[in-house]
Structures are given as structure tokens and as C-alpha cells.
Amino acid sequence: MADTSGTATADVxxxxxxxxxxxxxxxxxxxxxxxxxxxxxxxxxxxxxxxxPSADVLADSTTDVDVSAIEPGQSIKAIFRKQPLFVKRLTPAEIAEANATPLSDLRDAESLADRTRPGHEDILVTMGVCTHLGCVPLGAAEGENKGEYDGYFCPCHGSHYDVAGRIRKGPAPTNLEVPEYEFISDTVIAVG
Structure with missing residues (x-):
């Protein structure tokens, strides 16, 4: 049969x-x-x-510190990320002294409450590294020179820190650094 529409069909x-x-x-x-x-x-x-990060870096990324044996007025040194870490239990007199210091007298204004955790205002955790040129301040061990403000003293260039680790005198521009930390129990802190 022929296609009448005028179009050709092609077989595929x-x-x-x-x-x-x-x-x-x-x-x-x-x-x-x-x-x-x-x-x-x-x-x-x-x-x-x-x-x-390698396994040794991951192992150094956090440090657990047991604070149960620290007596009021006593400090301990620990290591966090290959740097010294100071953990101090403040006495009620030291807490009162730190809170009585007007923030306007401080070069790097931070209150004690800014530097501690709620419910644990008597535990101060700071890096043991002077913010001037990175020396290790004295004052964390028994009998060391604590400086004019009875806190920490950097023997390299004469920076004086108070009991809350705040810079009071000398060339250091800022307070001793407070690392990230949390209480994982009433007696143990995890730093990092």
C-alpha cells in the first residue's frame, strides 16, 4: 500500500x-x-x-589532672602540650584579695570569675608560660619567688603576676593564659 501523505517512511x-x-x-x-x-x-x-595529627600529638592534646590532693594555697605543675601548666588551689584570703583588686588597676582586665569555672572558684588553671617572651615564671613550687603580688614572678624580664595570674608589673602584655578545661568530676579536670 502506498503512502498518500507525501512523506517517505524509512525502515529502521x-x-x-x-x-x-x-x-x-x-x-x-x-x-x-x-x-x-x-x-x-x-x-x-x-x-x-x-x-x-599523629598518635603522639593526639595523646598530648588533652591532659587529666587530679586536684584532690592540692591543699589551699598550694600549686602543682603539670605538662600540657609540652608546656608547663600551673594548677593552684586558692585560699579564701587569696580569693578575697583577687576580688578586691579593681579591674581598672589591671593592664589586662579580667576578674577571678573570668579565669575560673563556676562552682570551682578556688581552682586556678593557667599555662606556666610568661606572655612576654615565653619564659617559665616562678611561684608554683614551694619556696619560689612569687613576686611583689604574691602570685608568679618571671625571672627573665621581671614580670609580676598576682594570685589570679593577672599581669601587674613588668613587660608582659597579657595575663597568664587560661587554657580550655572542664571538670570531669569534682576532683579531676580535663585540660584541652
């Missing part, structure tokens, strides 16, 4: 190698992209994973 000839599903070219493209993806992961993963 099917390639016997082409099936209704995935053609060979599609399979080759998928395989090539998959191989490239696996190769990229094989190259990028070692580069990214070598930037992760």
Missing part, C-alpha cells in the same frame, strides 16, 4: 550488535570513569591522611 535497520540495554560504548565509558575515580581516590587519600 537494527544493528545486530546493539542490544536494547547498555551498548558497548556505554560500558567502556562507565568503566573508564570508574577506573579514573578509583585512581583519584588512591592518589588523594594518602595526601589527605598524611595531614592528620
Amino acid at each position: 535497520i537494527k544493528d545486530p550488535k546493539q542490544e536494547d540495554g547498555v551498548r558497548r560504548r556505554d560500558f567502556i565509558n562507565i568503566a573508564a570513569v570508574s577506573a579514573a575515580g578509583v585512581g583519584t581516590i588512591g592518589i588523594v587519600y594518602p595526601l589527605v591522611s598524611q595531614m592528620a
Whole structure:
């Protein structure tokens, strides 16, 4: 029967190698992209994973300190990230002295409450590193020179800190740093 609409019809000839599903070219493209993806992961993963901190760095990232044996007025030294850490239990007289100091008298104005944790105002945790040039101040051990303000004294350049670790005299620009820490129990703090 002839087509009367004036349009020619073409018979579609099917390639016997082409099936209704995935053609060979599609399979080759998928395989090539998959191989490239696996190769990229094989190259990028070692580069990214070598930037992760090593086990010794992760071990130094936090330090637990038991404060139960510290008597009022006593300090201990610990190590946090390979630097000295001072933990001091303040006496009621030292707390009163620190709270009585007007903030306007301080170079780096911070109250004792800013430097301690609520409920544990008698525990002061500071880094044992002078903020001037990084020397280790005296005053954490028994019999050491505590400076004019009965806190810490840096023998390198003469910075004097009060009982709350706040700079009072000398070239240090800021207070002794208070690291991030939290009480994980009533007697143990986790620093870091």
C-alpha cells in the first residue's frame, strides 16, 4: 500500500550488535570513569591522611589532672602540650584579695570569675608560660619567688603576676593564659 501523505517512511535497520540495554560504548565509558575515580581516590587519600595529627600529638592534646590532693594555697605543675601548666588551689584570703583588686588597676582586665569555672572558684588553671617572651615564671613550687603580688614572678624580664595570674608589673602584655578545661568530676579536670 502506498503512502498518500507525501512523506517517505524509512525502515529502521537494527544493528545486530546493539542490544536494547547498555551498548558497548556505554560500558567502556562507565568503566573508564570508574577506573579514573578509583585512581583519584588512591592518589588523594594518602595526601589527605598524611595531614592528620599523629598518635603522639593526639595523646598530648588533652591532659587529666587530679586536684584532690592540692591543699589551699598550694600549686602543682603539670605538662600540657609540652608546656608547663600551673594548677593552684586558692585560699579564701587569696580569693578575697583577687576580688578586691579593681579591674581598672589591671593592664589586662579580667576578674577571678573570668579565669575560673563556676562552682570551682578556688581552682586556678593557667599555662606556666610568661606572655612576654615565653619564659617559665616562678611561684608554683614551694619556696619560689612569687613576686611583689604574691602570685608568679618571671625571672627573665621581671614580670609580676598576682594570685589570679593577672599581669601587674613588668613587660608582659597579657595575663597568664587560661587554657580550655572542664571538670570531669569534682576532683579531676580535663585540660584541652
